[in-house]
Amino acid sequence: MKVRTPIKVRYQETDQMGVVYHANYLVWFEIGRTAFIEELGFKYQDMEQDGIVSPVVDAHMYFKQPIRYGEDAYVETWIEEYDGLRTTYGYQIIGENEKVAVTGTSKHVVVKKDSFRPVSLRRSFPDWHEAYTNAMKEG
Amino acid sequence: MKVRTPIKVRYQETDQMGVVYHANYLVWFEIGRTAFIEELGFKYQDMEQDGIVSPVVDAHMYFKQPIRYGEDAYVETWIEEYDGLRTTYGYQIIGENEKVAVTGTSKHVVVKKDSFRPVSLRRSFPDWHEAYTNAMKEG
Amino acid sequence: MKVRTPIKVRYQETDQMGVVYHANYLVWFEIGRTAFIEELGFKYQDMEQDGIVSPVVDAHMYFKQPIRYGEDAYVETWIEEYDGLRTTYGYQIIGENEKVAVTGTSKHVVVKKDSFRPVSLRRSFPDWHEAYTNAMKEG
Amino acid sequence: MKVRTPIKVRYQETDQMGVVYHANYLVWFEIGRTAFIEELGFKYQDMEQDGIVSPVVDAHMYFKQPIRYGEDAYVETWIEEYDGLRTTYGYQIIGENEKVAVTGTSKHVVVKKDSFRPVSLRRSFPDWHEAYTNAMKEG
Numbered sequence: 001m002k003v004r005t006p007i008k009v010r011y012q013e014t015d016q017m018g019v020v021y022h023a024n025y026l027v028w029f030e031i032g033r034t035a036f037i038e039e040l041g042f043k044y045q046d047m048e049q050d051g052i053v054s055p056v057v058d059a060h061m062y063f064k065q066p067i068r069y070g071e072d073a074y075v076e077t078w079i080e081e082y083d084g085l086r087t088t089y090g091y092q093i094i095g096e097n098e099k100v101a102v103t104g105t106s107k108h109v110v111v112k113k114d115s116f117r118p119v120s121l122r123r124s125f126p127d128w129h130e131a132y133t134n135a136m137k138e139g
Numbered sequence: 140m141k142v143r144t145p146i147k148v149r150y151q152e153t154d155q156m157g158v159v160y161h162a163n164y165l166v167w168f169e170i171g172r173t174a175f176i177e178e179l180g181f182k183y184q185d186m187e188q189d190g191i192v193s194p195v196v197d198a199h200m201y202f203k204q205p206i207r208y209g210e211d212a213y214v215e216t217w218i219e220e221y222d223g224l225r226t227t228y229g230y231q232i233i234g235e236n237e238k239v240a241v242t243g244t245s246k247h248v249v250v251k252k253d254s255f256r257p258v259s260l261r262r263s264f265p266d267w268h269e270a271y272t273n274a275m276k277e278g
Numbered sequence: 279m280k281v282r283t284p285i286k287v288r289y290q291e292t293d294q295m296g297v298v299y300h301a302n303y304l305v306w307f308e309i310g311r312t313a314f315i316e317e318l319g320f321k322y323q324d325m326e327q328d329g330i331v332s333p334v335v336d337a338h339m340y341f342k343q344p345i346r347y348g349e350d351a352y353v354e355t356w357i358e359e360y361d362g363l364r365t366t367y368g369y370q371i372i373g374e375n376e377k378v379a380v381t382g383t384s385k386h387v388v389v390k391k392d393s394f395r396p397v398s399l400r401r402s403f404p405d406w407h408e409a410y411t412n413a414m415k416e417g
Numbered sequence: 418m419k420v421r422t423p424i425k426v427r428y429q430e431t432d433q434m435g436v437v438y439h440a441n442y443l444v445w446f447e448i449g450r451t452a453f454i455e456e457l458g459f460k461y462q463d464m465e466q467d468g469i470v471s472p473v474v475d476a477h478m479y480f481k482q483p484i485r486y487g488e489d490a491y492v493e494t495w496i497e498e499y500d501g502l503r504t505t506y507g508y509q510i511i512g513e514n515e516k517v518a519v520t521g522t523s524k525h526v527v528v529k530k531d532s533f534r535p536v537s538l539r540r541s542f543p544d545w546h547e548a549y550t551n552a553m554k555e556g
Contacts, residue, residue, distance in 0.1 A: 011322075016155065016158075019472075022473045027440050043348065059480075166301050195339075197338070197340045199337070294428070
């Protein structure tokens with residue numbers, strides 16, 4: 001399963017190089033991740049209301065082509081890896097004429113908001129676990 | 140009392156116009172406000188640990204000259220008005236050669252974090268109240 | 279003429295108060311402004327390709343209710359004032375259940391990108407001038 | 418050579434998880450990089466005035482501990498690799514009590530601003546080349 005989400009470049013996201021400032025792509029990854037989760041039928045805010053948050057463990061980004069203000073852009077998101085504890089999302093940012101602008105991954109765990117202690121997605125959120133397992137299989 | 144705080148322009152804060160993107164000056168106001176509060180001997184985070192936050196009620200900004208990456212910049216902060224409930228901070232952003240780049244104000248209340256219900260600074264934080272009253276008198 | 283644009287709150291836009299950080303509403307105003315200009319049939323980037331940029335002269339913001347992650351939000355944009363040189367846009371940010379969260383205005387001029395010298399919209403961009411004059415009349 | 422730069426956490430940089438939002442660390446890397454370059458005796462803006470910019474090719478980030486508002490933070494920057502064309506900077510973000518909060522790298526090239534065509538640092542900026550070669554040797 002791969003989810004494609006349109007992004008409208010904000011003027012605020014450009015820098016004086018005349019292109020999107022690179023850290024913003026990490027925010028676009030977040031947008032893709034949110035859309036992916038919603039496509040699975042869940043909402044991240046519901047998890048937070050249970051006192052659980054999902055911090056990033058690591059992130060890798062490969063910048064291939066700049067994206068400019070006014071260009072049509074998309075973020076594509078899928079599950080690269082999932083083991084019941086950690087989820088690695090894969091991303092591809094697409095610009096005009098289907099050019100691949102940025103690729104990357106981010107790995108996440110779920111933890112208690114108060115203590116940042118790890119929680120097993122498999123045990124605590126069995127419906128998420130099932131959906132993630134299936135989404136990964138679909139590739 | 141007026142507090143002057145140096146700001147080092149971040150590349151991320153520029154936009155494709157080649158100058159600092161205007162919304163960032165509101166963040167610089169926040170930096171000035173924090174420095175002002177610390178100069179009075181307080182820490183905003185101590186207030187938050189008591190379950191109190193201080194949202195903005197209104198903000199006014201006047202953009203006179205752009206600031207560019209590599210320029211020396213400062214934010215100057217003072218209390219424009221204070222009545223025991225609401226604090227209005229005044230700001231001036233200074234660029235190279237003492238040019239005035241941006242001026243503005245922001246008005247704040249203090250509220251309970253859970254309910255966003257207003258709290259009287261005078262009654263709940265008498266030491267803040269005294270310091271603010273004095274800081275305003277000094278002009 | 280009033281243009282209504284949906285905004286999906288980004289996690290990155292929240293702060294530790296648990297609501298959207300106030301400076302982001304200025305970015306949402308920019309999103310509304312861009313959508314308004316496109317509704318009139320123009321593109322801001324076309325103007326920039328002619329060496330013209332449109333900096334902000336002043337901005338006023340009134341924060342009435344916080345907006346939270348997961349809420350449906352909109353920005354409504356119209357022309358408050360236009361005189362051939364300066365355009366003042368009006369904005370209203372709407373949250374869940376049609377609550378008015380933020381209101382504000384921003385005044386803009388157009389200048390040459392190289393020199394920041396003012397340019398008359400009326401003389402240099404007569405088609406923009408006509409569209410703006412009409413949009414203002416429609417209220 | 419390793420350069421240590423203090424960072425004062427901005428309220429704007431926190432998110433509703435109550436910690437610094439992860440994309441901001443990429444901005445802090447930029448702050449460390451700028452300080453490192455200045456420590457070598459150069460200014461990035463001088464390079465840009467020659468029509469040269471230095472985009473990021475890839476970035477890797479490892480998030481070990483969250484950083485909170487009010488904490489003392491630092492970014493440490495060094496050269497991990499340099500071959501005359503590409504520079505890889507290494508970074509470490511340090512929080513309170515010397516805890517390592519984030520580590521990472523970013524790889525950069527230099528290109529012409531107009532065309533994004535690669536430029537050899539060795540040939541076009543021999544003084545930068547020498548300083549980078551020495552800084553790398555010092556480890």
